[in-house]
Amino acid sequence: MKRLFMTALLSAALLMLGSGMAFAKTLRVGTMGPLTGPYAADGNDIKNGVLTAVEVFKANGGIPGFDEIEVLPQDTACEPRQAVATANKLINEGVNGVVGSYCSSATLPASEVLDEESIIMITPASTNEKVTSRGLPYMFRMCGRDDDQGAIAIKFMKDKLDAKSVYIVDDKTAYSQGLADGIEKMSASAGIKVLGHEHVNQGDKDFSAILTKVKTDKPDVFYMSMQNSATGALMLIQAKRMGITAAILAQDAVYHPQLIEIAKEAAENVYLTFGFIDDNAPAYKEFYSAYQPKFGSPGAYSGYAYDSAIAYLKAVKAAGSTDPAKVKAELMKLDYDGATKHIKFKANGDSGSNYIIRTVKNGKFRNYWNPATDELY
């Protein structure tokens, strides 16, 4: 009798649990990025971008059939091992899609793990070519690619700066060194002499020795490939103090409000390669007005993270389910103007590069030159 009672109670409890789950259907979106460590600024930008996207999407009606959209932020610390661990953690928590991560070196191994479970991953920030060249079916990318970025940098140095020589410095991460090596190779074939290619260590604050070399060699262009915008700012301050007059060209990881905040007038006139973003586009304004009051000025990858999350949510809504194959089919069908770019994924998961040259004028990032149209802003 007692056993019967217990069984009845248990099955009733199970039933209630089951029905409860059926009612409160939750869509779980994971984010991955470095929330601590030297790249924490960028990781938090990604998290904030996704949070903003979910909020905006819910305000616009949400997804029918899902009561709640939950964001699960994970800290990769930009370390491959921790990235794999966080990917497993997200899988255990039953995540449906992932936006992340930041460092290519973390995205590559994490995406392999997520791919085994057929979970869609959209990276807003990893620019290494390998991210989409491995043929993973559920890997997408919102930002541009290193090979495109390097080519634009070379074209800019040759056509607009009329450079004969360049001095390259990177900080030895997969990203910064990959880009710098590409620049070194392409410089040679473009007829630009590489006067030196130096590496600094991550965590360094003192670049006086390297910058003294740059000053002595008098290059036309000083190519600064840093993974971290704060480090880039320190290098700019010291370069200015040293009296380096070469044009300084940096890349997208240095592109962050922090750069101007720290380097102040030393950041003036520095050139950066970054994806073209139209601040006047309606989608960008919608993003900005939701993001800015909560998190301050958007960081370099806030907008790309926002677009990645919106794209995923749109696809889930259109598919009416979280089934990866169906969502992927809907992702491939997307064709609309996002906050940062026109979103139309290619077969390999890339969404195309639209790098332009930006510069800093009077304490603000400004568009400078568009290589596609050869237009100076």
Add this chain to the structure above:
Amino acid sequence: MEYFFQQLINGITLGSVYALIALGYTMVYGIIQLINFAHGEFFAAGGYVGVIFMSYLVSQGAPAWVCLSGSLILAMAYCAMLAVAVEKVAYKPLRNSSRLSVLLSALGMSIFLQNGLMLTQGVYDKAYPTELAQGGFEMGNVMLSYMQIFIVSLTAFLLVALNVLVFKTRIGKAMRSTAQDKIMSALVGINSNRTISITFAIGAALAAAAGIMVGLYYGSVRYDMGFVPGIKAFAAAVLGGIGNITGAMIGGFIIGMVEIFAAGYISGEYKDVFAFVILIAVLYFRPSGIMGENVDDTRV
């Protein structure tokens, strides 16, 4: 030749910073044989107190010397108090246990302080008001900035002041005697607990001064900025003969110079390698460090 002089100036500046931090390691080691791994965190905390107070003063339109000296004094005082508190909480209760447990306690304190800074101050870099650090002399192609002059002269001043304190005052005498024999000096009426606290306070105040100078010189501070200079300064203290004040100074300058010249003449990638190779070489041929002899007379 200009290139060499420029690198020499760079090296002296960096060396001064390492020397100031190394003093704290060496003094604490001298007095209680503890390698205080939380020392780099005092350096970072000093940088933060400096940036907060200095930004406030600059926004109020205070003259440059008020901004500099005011924030310097405040940061040094704050870190001195912090160090005394850390000593009371993490080291004093363990003073009679094995040296390994105190070492672990120091490592734990370092992680605790670093995370405390991260949680209270955020993960972003905090920018110093660099307008205070502009300008300099240019001789030929060699740049000597006012900031570099300020760093080196402040370091020199603090080193002299410390030497006077240790060798010419009563408290210095108490420190030296506690370092020699804690129990015996307690028997002749020296309050060893107070002396140890003062040693921690002085070491941390010097690290705080270094934190402010680094913040001003390089333009920003960050919660994890204490780790790498902490390790380098520790190496400098060991190089000079740990426990020896003059040794720590010399060690700091050597590490700074080697780093800059290795980066300038060999490769930026390997500068840390060379700094530590020198350390290993010195320890191999002179296991007690450069100034390692007559330790008992000069160590704190």
